[in-house]
Amino acid sequence: MMQLPQLDAPLFLTDGGAETTLVFDDGIDLPDFAAFPLLDDADGHAALTRYFERYASIAERDGAGIVLETATWRANPDWATRRGYDGKRLEAANRKAVDLLLDVRQRFAIPVVISGCVGPRGDAYRPKTIMSRDEARDYHSTQIRTFADTQADLVTAMTLTNIPEATGIIDAAREAEVPVVISFTVETDGRLPSGDALGDAIQAVDRDTDGHPAYYMVNCAHPTHIAPALDPEAAWTKRLRGIRANASKLSHAELDEAEVLDRGDPAEFADDYRKLKARFPQLTVLGGCCGTDHRHVDAVSAAFSG
Template identity: 65%
Template sequence: MTQLPQLHADLFLADGGAETTLIFDDGIDLPYFAAFPLLDDPDGRAALTRYFERYAGIAERDGTGIVLETATWRANPDWAARRGYDGNRLDRVNRAAVDMLLDVRAKFAATVVISGCVGPRGDAYRPETIMSRDEAREYHSTQIRTLADTEADLVTAMTLTNVPEATGIADAAREAGAQVVISFTVETDGRLPRGDALGDAVRAVDEDTNGYRKLRERFPRLTVLGGCCGTDHRHVDAISRAFSG
């Protein structure tokens, strides 16, 4: 996981909010908003496959690339323990999530980038405890090392609520040799849940980690259009049609 090999499309889409789609559109119960246990259930795997193939099909139709996030947003130690997963099962399910997307990639002519999805240790909207940078690096290293040892192309950490956790994740990714994308949760006022301005948070992480925005400088053609909670394939379909012509 030292570079992004799939850079052959001018436009890249992203999938939407897997958890909200599975809950509200497919009627699947996801305790703690955790989708990764579906990988251990045949019906759950089928639902995830349908979800990802919708997006890959849109990209194939319109000649765009697509970034697909593994179903591992909650697949870190604390959240996994609440679902009864120990370290060995957690390692296995993170790898299985990547394998699922490798299978999807093999079925479609679209350029598919596989992103290993990492979520926050705590609540993504109401953080109660803030780790130090070193604590965050140590905590998230478990999942990031596993993802870096697969055929995933990069790691994306999303819905982060604070700078120390984001910086620790960037440190963990660097140690594992993984490309990483950092994404924060923002409230309606454009600030992180604890009040930091988004621009200040981005600058702080950049300065502390030698600038993860260099990814954009190195790959200027990599433009991603997608969404998060509440976004499904219909929204991305409309976006793709509008931008691809």
């Protein structure tokens, strides 16, 4: 099993908001915000390649490593069925997503970590139901086993809203013998959509899984929404290694209703990261989420690469 290089490096970048970039910058229609069908289309495949190469180029320029997430946030059974994919086609899409990043990796002389991206079963902003731990393990295990059978270096569960789904995903990753990172999302008050405090969620998941995740992240929230949830004196914050923030300060509910993309300000975005890292130096995996593009990650990289 690969030793994850981002655990020992002062800075690892990630990519940004893939889906919002593809929709608003490239003009690509993504029903259900699902990017994985692009892997079956030559033009879509090329668009994804350009997207990832732009971020890898920033990291290479500044001498940083980068974690690239496969375009599979929606590539789980429920969402795939809505897009007309059966189990066989879905497995193929997850494998193609890894293959695309393997192709990108060979063109850059920096550490490029390939993460198999696992998304929530339900809506990442307003989950209607919460699975039990066992249900989550069974539901996500097929995708995670597929990633474990590829050259992906780890799996990252993004935009998680509740504790049982996180623990079930970790159980599936443990069974598949693949490293796993858990990334929660928070509302403007710093709490998960389930209502749990971020610290309580991380402590509960670590307790219930014997500290199995490689580390934790927060994504799909603005830095000013994340900061109040963090306590520099709390032991659990040491487990938080990464941030992939939104460009916008809007709430999840407001973003759902927005008809135009709020891109925020890349310089202000980087300054917010600088303030977070000053308080929490263990935050070394840094990138973007909804509304961010290469300019935001460029600004973050410039702020910390020297």
